[in-house]
Amino acid sequence: xxxxxxxxxxxxxxxxxxMIVNRRDYNLTRGSDDLLLLIDRQPHGYDIKPEIxxxxxxxxxAIHTHCSEMLQELQAIRQLLTRNAxxxxxxxxxxxxHPFQHWSEQQIYPKAxxxxxxxxxxxxxxxxxxxxxxxxIGCPDGDSAIRLxxxxxxxxxxxxxxxxxxxxxxxxxxxxxxxxxxxxxAFPLSGCMPCVESWDQxxxxxxxxxxxxxxxxxxxxxxxxxxxxxxGTVEIRICDTPLDIxxxxxxxxxxxxxxxxxxxxxxxxxxxxxxxxxxxxxxxACRFGFDGVLVNxxxxxxxxxxxxxxxxxxxxxxxxxxLGCEAELAALRARVLKRQSDSQWLRDVYQDSGSxxxxxxxxxxxxxxxxxx
Amino acid sequence: xxxxxxxxxxxxxxxxxxxxxxxxxxxxHIANRIARLPAMTGYVLIGLxxxxxxxxxxxxxxxxAADLFVNLALGLALFESGRRVDLRWLRAxxxxxxxxxxxxxxxxxxxxxxxxxAGLDWQTSTTMAAIGMASSPIVILEMMREGRAExxxxxxxxxxxxxxxxxxxxVFAIALGSAHLFRQQPSADSLLTPxxxxxxxxxxxxxxxxxxxxxxxxxxxxxxxxxxxxxxxITLLVGLAVMLGTLPSLALLVFGLATRNLRGGESxxxxxxxxxxxxxxxxxxxxxxxxxxxxxxxxxxxxxxxxLLLRTGIAMLFWFALAPANCLTRRRGLWLGLALNPLSGGSxxx
Numbered sequence: 001x002x003x004x005x006x007x008x009x010x011x012x013x014x015x016x017x018x019m020i021v022n023r024r025d026y027n028l029t030r031g032s033d034d035l036l037l038l039i040d041r042q043p044h045g046y047d048i049k050p051e052i053x054x055x056x057x058x059x060x061x062a063i064h065t066h067c068s069e070m071l072q073e074l075q076a077i078r079q080l081l082t083r084n085a086x087x088x089x090x091x092x093x094x095x096x097x098h099p100f101q102h103w104s105e106q107q108i109y110p111k112a113x114x115x116x117x118x119x120x121x122x123x124x125x126x127x128x129x130x131x132x133x134x135x136x137i138g139c140p141d142g143d144s145a146i147r148l149x150x151x152x153x154x155x156x157x158x159x160x161x162x163x164x165x166x167x168x169x170x171x172x173x174x175x176x177x178x179x180x181x182x183x184x185x186a187f188p189l190s191g192c193m194p195c196v197e198s199w200d201q202x203x204x205x206x207x208x209x210x211x212x213x214x215x216x217x218x219x220x221x222x223x224x225x226x227x228x229x230x231x232g233t234v235e236i237r238i239c240d241t242p243l244d245i246x247x248x249x250x251x252x253x254x255x256x257x258x259x260x261x262x263x264x265x266x267x268x269x270x271x272x273x274x275x276x277x278x279x280x281x282x283x284x285a286c287r288f289g290f291d292g293v294l295v296n297x298x299x300x301x302x303x304x305x306x307x308x309x310x311x312x313x314x315x316x317x318x319x320x321x322x323l324g325c326e327a328e329l330a331a332l333r334a335r336v337l338k339r340q341s342d343s344q345w346l347r348d349v350y351q352d353s354g355s356x357x358x359x360x361x362x363x364x365x366x367x368x369x370x371x372x373x
Numbered sequence: 374x375x376x377x378x379x380x381x382x383x384x385x386x387x388x389x390x391x392x393x394x395x396x397x398x399x400x401x402h403i404a405n406r407i408a409r410l411p412a413m414t415g416y417v418l419i420g421l422x423x424x425x426x427x428x429x430x431x432x433x434x435x436x437x438a439a440d441l442f443v444n445l446a447l448g449l450a451l452f453e454s455g456r457r458v459d460l461r462w463l464r465a466x467x468x469x470x471x472x473x474x475x476x477x478x479x480x481x482x483x484x485x486x487x488x489x490x491a492g493l494d495w496q497t498s499t500t501m502a503a504i505g506m507a508s509s510p511i512v513i514l515e516m517m518r519e520g521r522a523e524x525x526x527x528x529x530x531x532x533x534x535x536x537x538x539x540x541x542x543x544v545f546a547i548a549l550g551s552a553h554l555f556r557q558q559p560s561a562d563s564l565l566t567p568x569x570x571x572x573x574x575x576x577x578x579x580x581x582x583x584x585x586x587x588x589x590x591x592x593x594x595x596x597x598x599x600x601x602x603x604x605x606x607i608t609l610l611v612g613l614a615v616m617l618g619t620l621p622s623l624a625l626l627v628f629g630l631a632t633r634n635l636r637g638g639e640s641x642x643x644x645x646x647x648x649x650x651x652x653x654x655x656x657x658x659x660x661x662x663x664x665x666x667x668x669x670x671x672x673x674x675x676x677x678x679x680x681l682l683l684r685t686g687i688a689m690l691f692w693f694a695l696a697p698a699n700c701l702t703r704r705r706g707l708w709l710g711l712a713l714n715p716l717s718g719g720s721x722x723x
Contacts, residue, residue: 022523023459026639030523038700088700089462089528105521354593355640 002203002218004142007063007232010260010323011138012070012252015060016241017051017131018081018367019098019360021091026360028055028101028129031090032109038084046077052114053106053129055098057081063138067249067256067325074245082368091364095342096131096166096180096240099356103127103170113219124187130180131241133163135252136233137259142199144263145227148234149193150270151262152225152255153278156238157285157294158312161305162335163239163251164289165342168356177289177343178240181282189215190222191279195272202227224282234259243342243366250335253328257316260323273297290339309336345372386438389431390656393439396423397659413515413658420662431663439660446657447511448607448625449650454510454538455578455629456641457531468698473533476691476713477506477540483683491676499548504717505684507541508534512715515654518647526705530712535626538717542623546570574614574623581610581624582631586638603646681716688713 022029032050035057039048047060059077064070085092106126108118118125139145164177176182184190196202209215218226224238236255242248261267277297284292290306303311313333320329334340349359365371384392397416404415423430463470484505488498513534517527550567585606592598610628614621632638670677689710692699696706 022528023462024456024633034525034700037702086462086465088525089459089466353640354590354595357640361639 002206002229004139004145004199004227004229005232006141007138008065009138009140009144009263010256011063011065012067012256013061013063013136013231013233014070014074014248014252015058015134015136016074016094016248017056017058017133018241019091019093019095019131019363020055020057020085021093021098021360021364023089023091023361026091026357026364028053028098028106029090030054030107031085031088032057034088035081035084035090038088039080044080046073046080048077048081050109050111052109052117052125054109055101055106055129056109056131057092066323067253067328070252071246071249074248078245078368085368091361092368093360093364094131094165094241094243094367095346095363096164096178097169097183098129098131099168099346099350099359100171101129103129121187124183127183127186130166130183132180132237133239133241133248133251135236135239135255136228136231137236137255138233139227142202142227142229145229145232145234146193146196146199146202147267147270148259148262149225149227150195150274151267152234152236152258153192154274155258155312156224156278157281157292157305158254158309159236159238159251160282160285161289161292161309161341162254162332163242163247163342164286165240165243165346167343167347168350168359171356173347173350176287177341178286180240181238181286184222187222189220191224192275193221193223193226195270195275197270199227240342243345243363244370244372245367246331247342250328250332253320253323253325254316254332256323257319257325257329258312260319261316264319289341289343290336306336306339384431384435386435389435390439390442392423393420393431393659393663394652394655397655400659401655411516411519413512413519413654416655416658417662417665420659421665421667422662423659424663424665426663426666426668436660436663439656442653442656443660444611444621445604445608446650446653448611448621449604449646449653450511450514450657451538451622451625452603452607452629453514453647453650454531454535455626455631456633457528458535458539458630458633459532460630460634463532468695469529469532470536472692472695472699473536474540476533476688477537479691480684480687481506481544483687484680487679487683488676491679496548496551499551500545501680503541503544503548505680506544507538507717508713509715509717510534510538511654511657512717513712514647515658516712516715518651525700526709526712529699529701530709533709533713535630537713538622539626541717542574542620542626543571546620546623569618570620571623573617573619574621575627577610577614577617577619578624578627578629579631581606581628582635582638585628585632585641586635589641590637599641600646600649603641684716685711685714 020029020031021027032054036050049058051058061070061073081092103126106129108114108125139148160178166178166180167173167176169179194205196205225234225236228235239251274297277295281294284294285305292305293302294305294308295302313329316329320326346359349362396419400415400419401412404410405412422428425432481502484502485498488501489495513530546567588602589599592602610624611621614624632641689707692706692710693703696703
């Protein structure tokens with residue numbers, strides 16, 4: 001039986017998975033141990049931990065009510081990481097996938113859970129060297145979490161388009177705005193949460209899966225959105241890690257505004273029919289970003305991701321005021337209007353330099369020092 | 374009686390090179406899979422067995438025919454070694470720079486004292502102590518490639534190796550000039566020789582670096598062309614350095630260093646140059662083994678062993694003591710000291 005630890009509604013936290021690269025050719029390097037060893041020599045109190053392969057590191061924020069506080073914390077974590085990475089001559093970068101690493105060269109981090117994942121999934125575990133942002137939104141109870149999970153599913157393409165930052169994979173331009181999600185899709189327990197309507201129903205589903213020996217914990221689900229009962233949150237796992245430090249807070253603000261909208265209007269329209277177009281819309285956003293075409297499963301209408309996003313942002317104005325994130329809403333709107341995406345920036349750098357090493361070098365400067373050029 | 378071609382058979386350079394590579398790879402495989410030793414041990418041993426000092430399958434002339442590949446291997450290794458010196462890192466992490474400089478000076482002083490004490494003249498002692506300062510870039514790089522080494526030990530090892538080679542070459546050039554100064558009447562040559570060796574080599578390396586970056590940018594997305602360009606420039610640089618009487622090793626190190634540190638040079642070695650250089654490295658190690666003369670070592674073994682032990686002892690103790698300051702555990706510091714062991718006789722005379 002999963003216990004849902006209730007939390008303060010609409011509180012926020014984010015986790016960012018980051019690339020660790022060498023500064024010779026900017027390929028991924030097994031630097032997580034060295035970096036963690038050095039960082040842990042000094043007391044810092046931040047949540048910084050290893051990830052599945054040794055070219056990754058994950059940072060997590062504390063619980064916040066406002067995105068500006070979250071940004072301050074992220075900047076402090078970045079300062080700590082950057083100072084120590086410079087000492088070890090390591091680069092840290094955002095982005096959803098490293099442009100030219102070879103999955104077979106990655107080493108699984110020596111931790112029991114990761115070794116188990118590697119044992120079960122074989123090469124998929126190494127291919128999982130991709131980098132995402134997870135957003136946690138506090139929920140008052142399990143039923144609210146289930147409702148919010150279903151509500152947010154409709155907006156998954158928006159998060160994909162806003163965060164897309166992985167056009168290159170294994171040395172090639174994939175022609176996708178985000179190629180990272182293709183790695184996630186390969187896992188048998190990826191996709192979306194089943195169409196349960198309450199926490200009790202979810203618990204029944206979980207118990208069935210556990211009895212069948214398919215899952216042992218919530219971590220075994222690789223869904224785009226999943227409840228996180230131990231934190232009392234709903235976790236959005238669809239975003240690529242953005243290239244800079246500000247975008248993660250804008251994405252968090254968007255999630256917070258949507259969540260407030262869902263909770264305020266007591267949304268309950270849970271239906272399997274809404275999931276008819278889920279995979280298709282998700283693909284459109286991955287492939288075309290803001291230019292993707294979304295199909296509304298109820299009306300059958302087609303709109304571009306950009307139009308749908310702008311229309312949604314307009315509806316969220318009152319929530320932005322209530323949550324004190326008008327600036328974030330304005331920044332999001334400006335980006336959507338300009339079709340500004342990290343994927344395009346990465347392609348532009350490659351077009352300009354002809355070198356994927358140079359792309360990662362600039363990516364790394366962007367994340368570590370706010371220097372996009 | 375008819376005269377068949379195989380009755381007076383003699384290896385031509387092509388067949389000899391084929392034997393060198395084939396047996397080398399087999400030796401490396403045996404060393405690695407059966408004896409659990411680094412493959413390069415097998416390459417060198419095979420060279421020793423088939424070389425002039427043992428079975429004489431390859432004689433001196435045939436070995437000289439393989440010089441092109443051997444020099445190219447050294448060139449690639451020195452270039453790549455130069456690329457491991459990141460001046461931006463050394464500015465941020467001065468401990469590494471100071472540690473390496475102090476280590477080199479300690480080794481030089483200790484070896485010089487030993488050699489003078491053993492009765493060698495000061496010029497020979499200076500040259501041999503200078504050689505002792507440097508670790509072999511080609512051995513270190515091959516060791517790292519084979520062990521797929523990554524992390525702080527290998528990063529610091531690669532940097533220390535390149536810096537020690539640079540220092541060693543500088544002392545070598547100065548020693549050469551000093552020898553002129555003391556052996557002959559003091560003349561302008563005494564000052565010009567080291568100045569030409571150091572400045573000429575550095576300038577050549579720097580120009581090659583600037584040219585490589587410009588051409589690399591011009592070639593744009595053509596990755597394969599860029600790799601060939603790099604091989605071409607390395608070969609050209611070795612040739613030019615020899616023609617102009619400078620130090621090819623120094624020129625190549627500076628070439629690598631320039632491409633790593635000048636703006637636009639980050640993408641020079643993409644894809645990784647070393648991945649395509651293994652062929653040359655095998656040829657180098659087998660040829661190096663073939664050139665070995667154990668008889669010469671036999672006559673000076675007590676001094677040679679003391680020289681090596683002293684060098685190893687200093688390296689291990691020094692890096693063990695300075696491990697925490699270099700962001701390493703003590704055990705990793707010890708490994709770093711041990712890994713700096715391979716001597717770099719070749720880089721000074723390439």
